[in-house]
Amino acid sequence: MAKLKEFKGDTPTWCPGCGHYSVMAGIQRACLGLGLEPHQVAVITGIGCSGKVSEYMRCYGFHTLHGRSLPVAQAVKLVNRNLKVIAAGGDGDGYGIGAGHFVHAARRNVDITYVVMDNQIYGLTKGQTSPTSRQGFVTKTSPEGAGEREVKPLELALGAGASFVAQAFAGDIKRLTELIQQGMEHEGFALINVFSPCVTYNKVNTYDYFKEHLLDLKQMEDYDPHDLAQAYATVLERQGLVQGIIYKEDRPAYHTFLTDYPDQPIAEQNLVRDDARLQQLWSEFK
Amino acid sequence: MKTEITFKIGGQQGEGIDSTGEVLAVTLMQQGYQIASYKHFASRIKGGHTYYHIRASCDKVYYWGDTTDILVALDQESYEHNISAMSAGGYVLMATNQEEKVAEADGCTVLYVNFTRLAEELGNKIIRNMVALGAAAYLMGLHYELFKPLVEKKFLRKGQALVDLNISALKAGYEHVQQLGLSPFQLAPVQSQDQALLSGNEAFAFGAIAAGCRFLSAYPITPASEIMEYMKSHLPKVGGVAVQAEDELAGILMAIGAGYAGVRALTSTSGPGFSLKTEAIGLAGISETPVVIVNSQRGGPGTGLPTKYEQGDLNTMLYAGHGDIPRIVLAPSTVEECLTMASLAFNLAERYQCPVIVALDLVLSLNKQTCPDFRAEHFEPIDRGKLLSEAELEALGEFHFKRYRLTEDGISPRAIPGQRGGVHPANSNEHSETGHITELPEMRQAMMNKRLGKLTQFKMRGYEFIGGEERSVQTLFVGFGSTRGVLTEVVKDLQDQGEDAGLAHIKVLYPFQAEGLSELARQAEKIVVVENNWSGQLAGLLAKELQIGHKIHKICKADGDPFTKADIMQHYHQLVKEVV
Numbered sequence: 012m013a014k015l016k017e018f019k020g021d022t023p024t025w026c027p028g029c030g031h032y033s034v035m036a037g038i039q040r041a042c043l044g045l046g047l048e049p050h051q052v053a054v055i056t057g058i059g060c061s062g063k064v065s066e067y068m069r070c071y072g073f074h075t076l077h078g079r080s081l082p083v084a085q086a087v088k089l090v091n092r093n094l095k096v097i098a099a100g101g102d103g104d105g106y107g108i109g110a111g112h113f114v115h116a117a118r119r120n121v122d123i124t125y126v127v128m129d130n131q132i133y134g135l136t137k138g139q140t141s142p143t144s145r146q147g148f149v150t151k152t153s154p155e156g157a158g159e160r161e162v163k164p165l166e167l168a169l170g171a172g173a174s175f176v177a178q179a180f181a182g183d184i185k186r187l188t189e190l191i192q193q194g195m196e197h198e199g200f201a202l203i204n205v206f207s208p209c210v211t212y213n214k215v216n217t218y219d220y221f222k223e224h225l226l227d228l229k230q231m232e233d234y235d236p237h238d239l240a241q242a243y244a245t246v247l248e249r250q251g252l253v254q255g256i257i258y259k260e261d262r263p264a265y266h267t268f269l270t271d272y273p274d275q276p277i278a279e280q281n282l283v284r285d286d287a288r289l290q291q292l293w294s295e296f297k
Numbered sequence: 298m299k300t301e302i303t304f305k306i307g308g309q310q311g312e313g314i315d316s317t318g319e320v321l322a323v324t325l326m327q328q329g330y331q332i333a334s335y336k337h338f339a340s341r342i343k344g345g346h347t348y349y350h351i352r353a354s355c356d357k358v359y360y361w362g363d364t365t366d367i368l369v370a371l372d373q374e375s376y377e378h379n380i381s382a383m384s385a386g387g388y389v390l391m392a393t394n395q396e397e398k399v400a401e402a403d404g405c406t407v408l409y410v411n412f413t414r415l416a417e418e419l420g421n422k423i424i425r426n427m428v429a430l431g432a433a434a435y436l437m438g439l440h441y442e443l444f445k446p447l448v449e450k451k452f453l454r455k456g457q458a459l460v461d462l463n464i465s466a467l468k469a470g471y472e473h474v475q476q477l478g479l480s481p482f483q484l485a486p487v488q489s490q491d492q493a494l495l496s497g498n499e500a501f502a503f504g505a506i507a508a509g510c511r512f513l514s515a516y517p518i519t520p521a522s523e524i525m526e527y528m529k530s531h532l533p534k535v536g537g538v539a540v541q542a543e544d545e546l547a548g549i550l551m552a553i554g555a556g557y558a559g560v561r562a563l564t565s566t567s568g569p570g571f572s573l574k575t576e577a578i579g580l581a582g583i584s585e586t587p588v589v590i591v592n593s594q595r596g597g598p599g600t601g602l603p604t605k606y607e608q609g610d611l612n613t614m615l616y617a618g619h620g621d622i623p624r625i626v627l628a629p630s631t632v633e634e635c636l637t638m639a640s641l642a643f644n645l646a647e648r649y650q651c652p653v654i655v656a657l658d659l660v661l662s663l664n665k666q667t668c669p670d671f672r673a674e675h676f677e678p679i680d681r682g683k684l685l686s687e688a689e690l691e692a693l694g695e696f697h698f699k700r701y702r703l704t705e706d707g708i709s710p711r712a713i714p715g716q717r718g719g720v721h722p723a724n725s726n727e728h729s730e731t732g733h734i735t736e737l738p739e740m741r742q743a744m745m746n747k748r749l750g751k752l753t754q755f756k757m758r759g760y761e762f763i764g765g766e767e768r769s770v771q772t773l774f775v776g777f778g779s780t781r782g783v784l785t786e787v788v789k790d791l792q793d794q795g796e797d798a799g800l801a802h803i804k805v806l807y808p809f810q811a812e813g814l815s816e817l818a819r820q821a822e823k824i825v826v827v828e829n830n831w832s833g834q835l836a837g838l839l840a841k842e843l844q845i846g847h848k849i850h851k852i853c854k855a856d857g858d859p860f861t862k863a864d865i866m867q868h869y870h871q872l873v874k875e876v877v
């Protein structure tokens with residue numbers, strides 16, 4: 012069994028109190044919970060304070076481009092089924108510049124887990140408005156209050172066909188870990204949107220704010236995560252301020268639709284040229 | 298006896314021009330002739346003038362030729378478009394619904410034939426093209442029985458009746474013209490040989506599979522789409538996966554993901570898509586991830602000429618991206634080279650751990666040529682570069698594996714996810730040897746030196762000399778990509794006219810390989826760079842790399858169509874007059 016310290020990478024440079032610390036801890040603990048060792052995990056990140064999680068954790072990581080973690084992560088999983096693949100980044104990363112990839116990753120349903128550290132602000136670039144900043148939110152780039160309606164990650168994910176949609180809060184690390192672990196166990200695309208307060212630039216959506224407003228779906232006795240209509244209704248009614256598994260659908264993952272998809276990971280296949288097979292392909296040109 | 302013959306069939310798009318041309322091309326190939334072909338088409342699905350031009354020769358050819366011996370014109374537009382390019386003594390088979398007759402025009406014989414009526418007499422006007430093909434076959438001196446095997450291969454799935462119908466159509470056309478008493482061409486017989494007929498796209502895709510490519514992700518775009526289509530149906534047969542991505546960004550990023558995870562990966566695109574991939578090329582460069590990017594150039598910029606040809610992306614392929622990026626840019630010039638360069642591209646990508654860009658162009662991508670049957674020696678043996686085994690990694694015993702180790706040759710040993718002992722972050726930010734972000738000036742400088750420096754050892758023969766034994770010539774032509782076919786023939790004609798000419802056709806565009814070429818360029822009186830773009834991008838590259846700007850004469854064309862031999866000759870003679 013691996014120990015937590017084996018999953019520790021570089022020393023984080025996040026601001027003290029940043030929610031991202033808890034998110035990272037949640038991912039690390041979920042990996043431990045699943046009995047994984049660092050070499051069995053790949054964390055693929057975008058750019059932002061959040062994106063740095065791939066180097067602060069010790070496992071295979073790839074700190075890619077702003078908004079681009081999802082395509083990279085999906086390919087890693089498709090060529091190596093033995094890996095647990097986690098894509099991670101911020102709300103700007105995932106719902107702004109990378110929104111297109113998000114929608115398509117959800118409907119494609121590759122078996123990966125996507126952790127979005129949603130702080131409703133751009134942290135790394137020092138406090139501009141983000142796609143999840145509430146309409147009217149004041150930042151350096153929205154001095155008169157953001158004019159656009161905010162992106163609603165849960166509704167977006169449900170609409171795009173994500174087969175697992177959950178929301179967590181950096182202030183509740185136990186629940187966060189549990190949800191990430193469940194997402195990783197889910198076979199298909201799993202979104203975990205995590206409210207991860209930016210203590211430096213967002214003075215509205217703070218730990219206290221979420222503590223006050225978040226409802227855990229555990230408290231709703233009749234909540235059935237397999238019921239899409241109920242998921243929408245609850246999210247709308249609660250204005251997205253819920254915690255827990257919002258929706259879960261047992262739908263075959265993308266690779267099951269691929270013809271002759273090999274059992275043995277493609278990345279582990281031996282690359283010897285099979286001349287007989289090639290001859291067969293070649294004969295089509297004759 | 299002719300040692301070669303050229304054939305053209307023209308009509309409206311969607312009328313089966315393509316498949317008719319294809320049947321003839323394949324049949325001639327099966328007889329042993331060498332084929333170079335050219336398809337003309339417009340950016341619409343139905344309607345619009347299209348033609349399929351075939352040159353069959355006893356010798357190797359890479360150019361479809363300026364003239365036509367036999368033209369099948371299924372509509373008036375095809376006649377008007379193509380009549381001026383007929384060779385003297387040629388035949389035109391002109392479809393008509395009126396009076397059938399034989400006439401003389403522009404030095405050739407025009408046969409007005411009611412193909413539709415002949416087809417309807419057989420019960421289905423859909424086979425009009427096959428009637429016309431049968432007629433052309435007679436004039437070519439080919440018996441219609443020769444088409445039988447291919448017709449069976451194509452139609453037997455749909456029933457014997459359809460096979461018989463097609464054969465009887467060929468026969469009807471054949472006999473209809475036979476009874477007119479015209480003397481057909483006689484094509485010199487050749488030994489049948491082991492060869493195949495394929496396009497540059499097909500050749501590259503096949504070559505990639507042979508080279509161990511097991512992952513493709515791309516987004517559809519003319520003229521690159523067939524690469525993805527081929528991979529979608531054939532990669533699974535070798536245990537690989539092809540994904541149609543949501544856009545070109547995802548196309549290259551997925552390929553990079555697969556490359557990072559240890560699989561030989563490809564993305565294919567054309568100009569607009571290539572532009573979108575720019576940021577990711579930098580990612581592959583700084584994270585030292587192997588990936589192969591095929592860019593089949595078409596007319597740009599913007600959406601430009603989506604179905605037309607240009608070589609206008611050279612600068613983009615050389616320089617795309619911010620910052621200094623290690624990259625290799627290769628340019629095959631024939632279908633055969635598309636096949637062989639695929640294996641080179643994947644080896645170089647892994648050997649140097651960097652993006653390798655393969656420059657195709659629309660003409661090369663879509664048109665078919667004959668290739669000798671593939672043999673093991675066509676391909677480089679698979680070389681995975683410094684990819685460590687799990688045992689080698691364990692032996693290092695590092696808790697934080699140094700993925701970006703500073704080595705003498707600048708290439709760091711690589712580990713892939715899943716390997717115990719190789720755990721590391723790959724990084725698009727500047728990083729230390731372990732892959733962690735750093736902004737330390739010394740480390741930044743060391744990493745830049747390492748990444749850009751690793752290509753200084755890259756040495757390859759960068760061009761092919763065409764025009765006999767390699768020697769210094771007075772007039773040195775230079776080109777890249779599909780102009781190779783026409784330029785070879787220009788040089789030959791000039792030599793026949795007593796000029797001392799040769800061609801250096803560039804195959805490695807970056808890192809530019811000056812060896813040999815600088816000598817040729819130094820000794821030449823004139824350097825004539827022929828390329829299909831407006832500004833002379835290859836000429837610019839040569840001027841910079843070889844310091845020969847003052848000697849360069851440019852022949853550029855950017856109207857969407859390839860050069861004809863006559864085009865180049867005319868420009869050349871103009872140029873010689875101006876120089877004198």
Ligand SMILES: Cc1ncc(C[n+]2csc(CCOP(=O)(O)OP(=O)(O)O)c2C)c(N)n1
Pocket residue numbers: 058059060061062077100101102103104105128130132133134135136141209
């Ligand atoms: C193509 C591109 N555009 C812009 C940037 C600058 N940039 C870096 S991080 C970032 C926003 C990060 O915000 P978010 O994704 O919400 O993450 P956070 O820092 O809040 O965790 C931006 C705009 C970039 N790196 N690349």
Ligand code: SF4
Pocket residue numbers: 024025026028029030031060061130134135208209210211212
């Ligand atoms: S700026 Fe905000 S998001 Fe970034 S590290 Fe600091 S608290 Fe966290």
